Amino acid sequence: MTVEGKEFIQALREAGLKVTQQRVALLSILMESTDHPNAEEIYVRVRGLDDSVSLATVYRTLSTLEEAGLVQRLNLENEPARFEITPAAAHDHLVDVDTGQVIELPSEEMNRLRNDIAAKLGYEIVSIHSFVRARKIKTSP
Amino acid sequence: MTVEGKEFIQALREAGLKVTQQRVALLSILMESTDHPNAEEIYVRVRGLDDSVSLATVYRTLSTLEEAGLVQRLNLENEPARFEITPAAAHDHLVDVDTGQVIELPSEEMNRLRNDIAAKLGYEIVSIHSFVRARKIKTSP
DNA sequence: AACGTAAATGCGATCCATTCGCACCTGTCA
DNA sequence: TGACAGGTGCGAATGGATCGCATTTACGTT
Ligand SMILES: [Mn+2]
Ligand SMILES: [Mn+2]
Ligand SMILES: [Zn+2]
Ligand SMILES: [Zn+2]
Numbered sequence: 657m658t659v660e661g662k663e664f665i666q667a668l669r670e671a672g673l674k675v676t677q678q679r680v681a682l683l684s685i686l687m688e689s690t691d692h693p694n695a696e697e698i699y700v701r702v703r704g705l706d707d708s709v710s711l712a713t714v715y716r717t718l719s720t721l722e723e724a725g726l727v728q729r730l731n732l733e734n735e736p737a738r739f740e741i742t743p744a745a746a747h748d749h750l751v752d753v754d755t756g757q758v759i760e761l762p763s764e765e766m767n768r769l770r771n772d773i774a775a776k777l778g779y780e781i782v783s784i785h786s787f788v789r790a791r792k793i794k795t796s797p
Numbered sequence: 798m799t800v801e802g803k804e805f806i807q808a809l810r811e812a813g814l815k816v817t818q819q820r821v822a823l824l825s826i827l828m829e830s831t832d833h834p835n836a837e838e839i840y841v842r843v844r845g846l847d848d849s850v851s852l853a854t855v856y857r858t859l860s861t862l863e864e865a866g867l868v869q870r871l872n873l874e875n876e877p878a879r880f881e882i883t884p885a886a887a888h889d890h891l892v893d894v895d896t897g898q899v900i901e902l903p904s905e906e907m908n909r910l911r912n913d914i915a916a917k918l919g920y921e922i923v924s925i926h927s928f929v930r931a932r933k934i935k936t937s938p
Numbered sequence: 939a940a941c942g943t944a945a946a947t948g949c950g951a952t953c954c955a956t957t958c959g960c961a962c963c964t965g966t967c968a
Numbered sequence: 969t970g971a972c973a974g975g976t977g978c979g980a981a982t983g984g985a986t987c988g989c990a991t992t993t994a995c996g997t998t
Pocket of ligand 4: 833890901
């Protein structure tokens with residue numbers, strides 16, 4: 657259930673979704689975006705490829721793809737939701753409180769620990785939604 | 798910067814905030830709530846103590862107390878934000894996808910690991926926003 | 939104890955990210 | 969190629985959260 661190469665079409669088919677030009681355009685934009693764009697930003701970028709796509713469809717498609725597990729939604733604070741292609745391995749995020757930059761925090765140990773904690777309570781994790789707001793430590797000059 | 802006993806008043810003073818009856822009422826309600834209520838729910842409960850408090854003030858007070866570090870906001874998915882008194886030790890949350898119940902996940906190891914990961918990138922953590930959606934594992938009957 | 943001032947509140951209006959309704963298109967499969 | 973379910977564009981609506989402003993309140997100062 658991951659979109660690694662350029663098999664958008666196959667991934668959509670496997671999810672039982674129609675292969676529309678809007679969905680292909682959105683997926684290809686998201687594949688080449690590393691900055692975790694929000695719906696409005698995705699909308700602008702997608703329109704570079706296909707200027708007929710509407711904002712409503714961007715929202716609908718993102719929700720559809722999220723439900724299908726192809727896309728992940730990031731609910732940060734005080735800003736519209738951001739999106740990314742579902743990564744091969746789950747990862748947390750770090751938001752630089754000064755610059756707003758979003759940094760990936762991949763950690764197998766983190767995932768393992770989280771699974772253990774949930775398992776100990778009799779739960780299996782469905783999805784992870786985790787980020788920290790952090791500030792760069794000033795090194796003495 | 799934590800509200801442990803009944804020192805609401807002191808905590809407010811230390812934060813440089815006026816000690817209003819609305820703020821005291823809201824803090825006392827939040828202290829006795831273990832279910833992570835949202836603003837609307839807090840509003841209803843607070844009005845049991847003081848029926849003059851407005852919803853706008855509940856929102857404003859929650860934001861003010863959050864800024865002061867006394868309260869923490871939980872942005873789950875597809876529902877209004879929830880709130881809790883800032884706990885002594887940071888903890889993650891688990892949302893049962895079937896019941897909606899929110900369960901605390903305190904883990905020193907988790908906090909330590911997260912700090913290490915951030916530190917390795919030259920960051921110090923300001924706040925943690927982490928929850929997992931999970932499903933109870935069915936044990937064979 | 940009354941005063942002066944800045945901060946806080948109540949109320950309604952407003953914002954804005956996201957969702958909806960519906961008429962019109964388009965993939966898909968026979 | 970035809971039929972039909974599913975998808976889309978457009979504008980309207982939703983709803984959680986915030987704002988503007990007149991009024992009240994907390995609190996340090998006379
Ligand atoms: Mn952005
Ligand atoms: Mn609730
Ligand atoms: Zn990411
Ligand atoms: Zn909690």
